[in-house]
Amino acid sequence: MMEKTWRWFGKKDPITLSMLRQIGVEGIVTALHDVPNGEVWTEEAIRDLQSYIEAHGLRWSVVESLPVCEAIKYAGPEREQLIENYKVSLANLGRCGVKTVCYNFMPVIDWVRTDLQHPWPDGTSSLYYDRIRFAYFDTKILARPGAEADYTEEELRRVAELDRTITEAEKDELVDTIIVKTQGFVNGNIREGDKNPVAIFRRLLAQYEGIDRAALRENMRYFLAAIMPVCEEYGVNMCVHPDDPPFQILGLPRIVTNEEDIRWFLEAVDNPHNGLTFCAGSLSAGTHNDTRELARQFARRTHFVHLRSTEAMPGGNFIESTHLSGRGHLIDLIRIFERENPGLPMRVDHGRMMLGDEDKGYNAGYSFHGRMLALAQVEGMMAVVADEMARGIRVD
Structure with missing residues (x-):
């Protein structure tokens, strides 16, 4: 076997x-x-x-x-x-x-995940991907040029709604989840403790312009x-x-x-x-x-x-x-x-x-x-x- x-x-x-x-x-x-x-x-x-x-x-x-x-x-x-x-x-x-x-x-x-400990009713937790929270990261935090074109009008409306309620701590957690914690321990481009991971991430994305x-x-x-x-x-x-x-x-x-x-x-x-x-x-x-x-x-x-x-x-x-x-x-x-x-x-x-x-x-x-x-x-x-x-x- x-x-x-x-x-x-x-x-x-x-x-x-x-x-x-x-x-x-x-x-x-x-x-x-x-x-x-x-x-x-x-x-x-x-x-x-x-x-x-x-x-x-x-x-x-x-x-x-x-x-x-x-x-x-x-x-x-x-x-x-x-x-x-x-x-x-x-x-x-x-x-x-x-x-x-x-x-x-x-x-x-x-x-890619947006939540590393999404709760289940039995008290356990597991990894979770929320498209709207990811879209928020992409369009509002990363502010990737042209990102809005990748999402529907309804998704962008929900992103704008989230923008009115999300806290700074939640934004920091989203960054940490998406581009630090799920990447750094597997020979990643970004590691725990790196300063300004969003700026590093933008530079990495720029390497693929035209690819x-x-x-x-x-x-x-x-x-x-x-x-x-x-x-x-x-x-x-x-x-x-x-x-x-x-x-x-x-x-x-x-x-x-x-x-x-x-x-x-x-x-x-x-x-x-x-x-x-x-x-x-x-x-x-x-x-x-x-x-x-x-x-x-x-x-x-x-x-x-x-x-x-x-x-x-x-x-x-x-x-x-x-x-x-x-x-x-x-x-x-x-x-x-x-x-x-x-x-x-x-x-x-x-x-x-x-x-x-x-x-x-x-x-x-x-x-x-x-x-x-x-x-x-x-x-x-x-x-x-x-x-x-x-x-x-x-x-x-």
Whole structure:
């Protein structure tokens, strides 16, 4: 069955490897978080972390992530050197036997939410995306030129209504949520403690002036074509994470959002080492996506699976649902992947805050108790699927 992995943020993570071993985790998903973006991951540094993980009875299963620098995405003058550094890092990972690399090709900003602890009636909380609050950030706080054209008249009316009641503290929290807390802990462009993050963010956006969807696609194709020979030599599988959420934001092109996008990048560099991280949460946040149909189409080119789920709500909002509900349809995905591409590494993702998680300083979306509950739920689904397969029962 799928390998049960867990995203772990290194030796400073308050969630220890000993804790993970006790709850049934088999593989670790991590990165060399102390290495600045664009610099080479040395074989020595890789082996040091790998040995530490193995000393706890676990294995380093997946890199998430070896960051793709912005200059590669927008084809800046440093691109060639950055790609060369990336190739050296991939070769070093391959020599060490770490052969699955999850990355993304989202310009400037990684995953986007407007509320990190949206309350549920049972006292837990989860991540939430409110389109109007995001539009407020975009048009009023960021004041992006031309932003109003991306929203309907009704949405802009509601933004103006919010502007009359929102407090300065709420504005600061919105900035912190959108461009600091969800970005800084994953080798992001902005880190905790940066002064005036809005100004930094504006400068980052400006780097993409003139970069449209076609240009970003070409830059992704160029990057993948350049690194594939190294992937072939060392048996390393690259798997891109879908855009989260899977639609256009902030005037930036987003190019991994739906079936057509996935098919494009797989065919643009048609190599088995060029594959997909199937994130059910990201994909299900777009009402245009059916995760089950996407899994059926792309299971053979999937190298890593994120099992989480979202619930779409009126007005373009969405919330992280439980792993047993929502548009992710996780048990169906497990059935499809175990039939079409068995044994893939998978990790649960974006667990709820519960049982004191909110006071532990965990990274946004990466609680301990919430993800432990999610892992138990997913492990139960995996057991059901294993039983179905053992008895020759096929559920479509």
